Amino acid sequence: MVAIIDANLTRFGKRKENLLELAAEASLSLVRKYEIDFVVVSNTYSGEFNSISGINNLITTYLGMDSTPSIRVDNTSGSGGSAILVAKSLLDSRIANTVLVIGVEKMSDKNTKQVTSIIASLLSYEERRAGLTLPSLAGLMAKEYMRRYNAPRESFALVAVKNHLNGSLNPFAHIQKKVTLEEVLKAPVIAEPLTLYEFTPISDGAASLVIVRNEYAYSFTKKPVFIKGIGISSDTSIISERDDILNMNAVRRAGIIAKREAKVEKVDFAELHDMATILEIVEAEELGLLSKGEGWKAYYENYTAINGEMPINTSGGLNAKGHPIGASGVAQAVEAFLQIRNEAGSRQVKNARTGLSLSMAGFGNSATVIIYGDEP
Amino acid sequence: MVAIIDANLTRFGKRKENLLELAAEASLSLVRKYEIDFVVVSNTYSGEFNSISGINNLITTYLGMDSTPSIRVDNTSGSGGSAILVAKSLLDSRIANTVLVIGVEKMSDKNTKQVTSIIASLLSYEERRAGLTLPSLAGLMAKEYMRRYNAPRESFALVAVKNHLNGSLNPFAHIQKKVTLEEVLKAPVIAEPLTLYEFTPISDGAASLVIVRNEYAYSFTKKPVFIKGIGISSDTSIISERDDILNMNAVRRAGIIAKREAKVEKVDFAELHDMATILEIVEAEELGLLSKGEGWKAYYENYTAINGEMPINTSGGLNAKGHPIGASGVAQAVEAFLQIRNEAGSRQVKNARTGLSLSMAGFGNSATVIIYGDEP
Ligand SMILES: [Ca+2]
Numbered sequence: 001m002v003a004i005i006d007a008n009l010t011r012f013g014k015r016k017e018n019l020l021e022l023a024a025e026a027s028l029s030l031v032r033k034y035e036i037d038f039v040v041v042s043n044t045y046s047g048e049f050n051s052i053s054g055i056n057n058l059i060t061t062y063l064g065m066d067s068t069p070s071i072r073v074d075n076t077s078g079s080g081g082s083a084i085l086v087a088k089s090l091l092d093s094r095i096a097n098t099v100l101v102i103g104v105e106k107m108s109d110k111n112t113k114q115v116t117s118i119i120a121s122l123l124s125y126e127e128r129r130a131g132l133t134l135p136s137l138a139g140l141m142a143k144e145y146m147r148r149y150n151a152p153r154e155s156f157a158l159v160a161v162k163n164h165l166n167g168s169l170n171p172f173a174h175i176q177k178k179v180t181l182e183e184v185l186k187a188p189v190i191a192e193p194l195t196l197y198e199f200t201p202i203s204d205g206a207a208s209l210v211i212v213r214n215e216y217a218y219s220f221t222k223k224p225v226f227i228k229g230i231g232i233s234s235d236t237s238i239i240s241e242r243d244d245i246l247n248m249n250a251v252r253r254a255g256i257i258a259k260r261e262a263k264v265e266k267v268d269f270a271e272l273h274d275m276a277t278i279l280e281i282v283e284a285e286e287l288g289l290l291s292k293g294e295g296w297k298a299y300y301e302n303y304t305a306i307n308g309e310m311p312i313n314t315s316g317g318l319n320a321k322g323h324p325i326g327a328s329g330v331a332q333a334v335e336a337f338l339q340i341r342n343e344a345g346s347r348q349v350k351n352a353r354t355g356l357s358l359s360m361a362g363f364g365n366s367a368t369v370i371i372y373g374d375e376p
Numbered sequence: 377m378v379a380i381i382d383a384n385l386t387r388f389g390k391r392k393e394n395l396l397e398l399a400a401e402a403s404l405s406l407v408r409k410y411e412i413d414f415v416v417v418s419n420t421y422s423g424e425f426n427s428i429s430g431i432n433n434l435i436t437t438y439l440g441m442d443s444t445p446s447i448r449v450d451n452t453s454g455s456g457g458s459a460i461l462v463a464k465s466l467l468d469s470r471i472a473n474t475v476l477v478i479g480v481e482k483m484s485d486k487n488t489k490q491v492t493s494i495i496a497s498l499l500s501y502e503e504r505r506a507g508l509t510l511p512s513l514a515g516l517m518a519k520e521y522m523r524r525y526n527a528p529r530e531s532f533a534l535v536a537v538k539n540h541l542n543g544s545l546n547p548f549a550h551i552q553k554k555v556t557l558e559e560v561l562k563a564p565v566i567a568e569p570l571t572l573y574e575f576t577p578i579s580d581g582a583a584s585l586v587i588v589r590n591e592y593a594y595s596f597t598k599k600p601v602f603i604k605g606i607g608i609s610s611d612t613s614i615i616s617e618r619d620d621i622l623n624m625n626a627v628r629r630a631g632i633i634a635k636r637e638a639k640v641e642k643v644d645f646a647e648l649h650d651m652a653t654i655l656e657i658v659e660a661e662e663l664g665l666l667s668k669g670e671g672w673k674a675y676y677e678n679y680t681a682i683n684g685e686m687p688i689n690t691s692g693g694l695n696a697k698g699h700p701i702g703a704s705g706v707a708q709a710v711e712a713f714l715q716i717r718n719e720a721g722s723r724q725v726k727n728a729r730t731g732l733s734l735s736m737a738g739f740g741n742s743a744t745v746i747i748y749g750d751e752p
Binding site: 057069 | 429545
């Protein structure tokens, strides 16, 4: 297996820097410190958002790594997890010994309407034509969850309250401001019943990891963070053809694979893909972090808070930290790196020895689950 | 190492089918025949050309492989080689046992001017602003080659004559029509001195491979084609900053790595990245297939013809077969598969036991060289 020996990220938010400058901000210190022999760039929309192609080659040129091979790995919102999976496989196959993963996206070159429309290009033809968007699907999911499990509408809003609190403790988060339950409920509705504060903002940003095979990990750092297990799975892209909008099959399957490989049942914290508040709850249930149909109750009991029994999205999650598409899954691994090294500052989970991240494409079209630990 | 156990492709050209239909045409028979457990999609411009993202998930859905994990690998024109490299590493790392690589691009949704402008988005900011395009760089390269090596202008045109002859023998080629030396020379000039017939046309198409680890290869077929070596390297994306426009460092380095791994010095045929005729000559020199500065002479001597001593681009190459960006590098491997299995019909090279392919991004910004053989 492989281990993360160093990590870095930029502040997420509306940034004036371009794509290359953001990538460099997250990775230049790492490039100077390690002999990188392969660069995996996690990015989806450089063409659509920034009119740039060949982003991986432009980045290595910008970083002065002319001869270092590179590729771009894309899996839309789940690109980061897929890029880490590819990095691991390049290391396992001895194609590389020291891989730099750079996740980067610059979204604010487009306005909200353009961004929503571009992201909807991952839906099936039929669903796009019907005007479906990812936020509208989240609204449908929330309504079905309320109906089936008698969950109060407030329970979703409490996810946003918790994640904004966590974001307020994260100097790299896009939104570093707490919100009250009342503020969340009174905000403009985006997709009934969910409001503005329950969706991820549009963010720019980058995150980077240096990954090596376990055998070399301790030669670089006293505290490597080991990737103990990694699972990837997928589900139909035609959401309306799924048996049940509350079943996230790719998430569940990827979690089972990762946990089996890691020989880990319980983790000390998790970073999930809370593009909308309801998703955090349903994903946590699919991954066995919360009980099926009862996940919403956890949010009334502080259970998922940083000092709770099962801390979720200590970084602020996509909800407050932001979601620069290609950077998100990589930034989740950065949070895991910090937590397990006991370097998460005021967000530190006590005795964080194992963690989990879920990097997800679309509405569960693809999912990569990674289990991290302080030992191999 | 790994082996190709089956392969397929679509006719290249202006196709009425959309991206998903092309991908299915190249891969449906393979999906029905093998238990695929990972899909690697080689594609660059689905967003820019076709307003589609999440192409890998849309393809698995379209093929009825809902739970099969997938990713998109991009390295612009060199995506195919990079996707094969990733497939190999996924197999080596035991993340997958049977990988389907699908290369696909649908370019004809845009006109020539739009396509050229979109592809120029891989150049550095400065060079784009200066109006540079890949064809104009090829013209500069041709002029410098003529000057330095006293090569006649006709020698480049002879590359097009040879590749169009080969294309006329390939039922999957975009252009299946021979051209004479005179026709090439009299065609409209695209980038002085190079004319229309010396550049790849704008094509749609798809190509697919099924790849497994060597240990399983013979359980699927009596004639697996083994990947004996694979090398990837890169060069600065700022072409004007290179010491010498005739040095393709990424190509040379990738070739050295691949040949060393394969323990092969001489190959029986090669598929190169002849986006422009001059590139075939310079690449062949960098890879040691032709002598440095004398490569042009080979084209007066039938040396690179199908029945010559060093057959190059038996498929017709990018020049006649076409160059659907994401599909090209995968289609090169399909040609190698056919040649080594003695299934290339009227294009068959006698005693083709080892072959080489060069999949290249931009103007040598990145290069992947693969060595194929009939034994591990
Ligand atoms: Ca890509």
